[in-house]
Amino acid sequence: MAKINNKTKENPKLLQKQLNDSRLSLYLEYYLGYNKFIDPDGVLKIKHNRKKETLSLYLYPNPRMAEQRQLNKDNLALAMEVRAEKEQELRYADIGKPSPIKLKINFLDYYQKYVDAYHKKDVRVIVGSFNRFKSFVNQRYPNLSQVLKPEQIDRFMVQKFVDYLQQNSVGEGARTYFARFKKVIKSAVDRDIIRKNPCDGVRCIAQDNIISKDILSIDEYRKLANTPYQNQHIIRAFFVSLYAGYRFCDVKSLKYSDIDYENRIIRVQQEKVKGKSSNSVVITPLSDSLLGFIGYPTNPNDRDEFVFELPSHTGCLKALRKWTARAGIKKHITWHCARHSFGFALLSGENKVDIKTVGALMGHSRKSR
Numbered sequence: 001m002a003k004i005n006n007k008t009k010e011n012p013k014l015l016q017k018q019l020n021d022s023r024l025s026l027y028l029e030y031y032l033g034y035n036k037f038i039d040p041d042g043v044l045k046i047k048h049n050r051k052k053e054t055l056s057l058y059l060y061p062n063p064r065m066a067e068q069r070q071l072n073k074d075n076l077a078l079a080m081e082v083r084a085e086k087e088q089e090l091r092y093a094d095i096g097k098p099s100p101i102k103l104k105i106n107f108l109d110y111y112q113k114y115v116d117a118y119h120k121k122d123v124r125v126i127v128g129s130f131n132r133f134k135s136f137v138n139q140r141y142p143n144l145s146q147v148l149k150p151e152q153i154d155r156f157m158v159q160k161f162v163d164y165l166q167q168n169s170v171g172e173g174a175r176t177y178f179a180r181f182k183k184v185i186k187s188a189v190d191r192d193i194i195r196k197n198p199c200d201g202v203r204c205i206a207q208d209n210i211i212s213k214d215i216l217s218i219d220e221y222r223k224l225a226n227t228p229y230q231n232q233h234i235i236r237a238f239f240v241s242l243y244a245g246y247r248f249c250d251v252k253s254l255k256y257s258d259i260d261y262e263n264r265i266i267r268v269q270q271e272k273v274k275g276k277s278s279n280s281v282v283i284t285p286l287s288d289s290l291l292g293f294i295g296y297p298t299n300p301n302d303r304d305e306f307v308f309e310l311p312s313h314t315g316c317l318k319a320l321r322k323w324t325a326r327a328g329i330k331k332h333i334t335w336h337c338a339r340h341s342f343g344f345a346l347l348s349g350e351n352k353v354d355i356k357t358v359g360a361l362m363g364h365s366r367k368s369r
Helices: 066-094 107-116 123-140 155-167 173-190 218-225 232-244 248-252 288-294 313-326 336-348 355-362
Strands: 013-018 024-038 044-059 265-269 281-285
Touching: 013 066, 024 066, 044 066, 107 123, 107 173, 123 155, 123 173, 155 173, 218 232, 232 248, 232 288, 232 313, 232 336, 248 313
Parallel strands: none
Antiparallel strands: 013 024, 024 044, 265 281
16 A cells, blocks of 8 residues: 655645545645634634645555556655645745745746646637737747746736737637636636736727627528538538527537427527526527428437537538638638627618627627626
8 A cells, every 4th residue: 555654744744545446646735723712612612724735646555567656656756746845835925925936937837737737618718828828928028938937927918918919819809818818817826826916907808799700691691501511410500500699519519308399499508608697598499490400300219319410619610611612702700600690680680689689599698798
């Protein structure tokens, strides 16, 4: 059994916990002092405050192979190194000074590690924000393009980065990338790598008006409908987005269980605002046009079947550009343009719909309206 030699006075302590798969998970336990209080019976009690931090490092309890023994040795050495660094950080924090270890951190390396460890659905945007920040630093601060210290990132630099994003982005791109950049900065602040958040008070205002984006006209709808393409799932899915205003992630995850054929409605749980907005569920009337594109499940007993078999977002985007080019459409059309085309058609058609109703049909959160 792998064991850790832990000194009683170390803070934090390096400890281990056995997982269900028998591996040992290494973690740090910080001692944060204690509080005295009187319980309801009038007895003086002491509560010790501790905090745990998982290291995502593991040991084999009974290593039999050389590879397992070497992995144990490497992970244990790394965990002990991290523990020593954290202890030094605590000591310097007690006297109100930044740790010399943190003063050596290259923020560009920290950003890269944040990206590498990120596994949420918006990872593509996180990567994009990092690439744009590197391009910004290379252009505006070439002397910092290799090493950028956390303390060199001030509000002035952040504002210049926002200006750069607004000059080099389309539509809401600037605000989207800046939002991800702020997540990384907040992570650095939470870890005490950056002492004061340089993004506080800096705003990135993007053009929300859907008319500013490329949209498809009714005539271009017809051109696409009359232009054949090999992958019918992509064609049908794009037209559903055009006629219902769905995002790519929503149309990709659309299942036949979301279709109420009897009451002629589609009920979609929006991935982007799921758990964040009371408008996360959008109910759309199932028109004859939408029914034609959606069709019926191949197996009536399998309602969990996906309506469309779609490749990745990148693959769909490449196919969409080939299809629109073949149809003679010279606009810069992305999948999200279908959503904006839907909203514009409602706002500008003969039977104009008010903007609040359009927002409800498109599933906008109340915060964004």
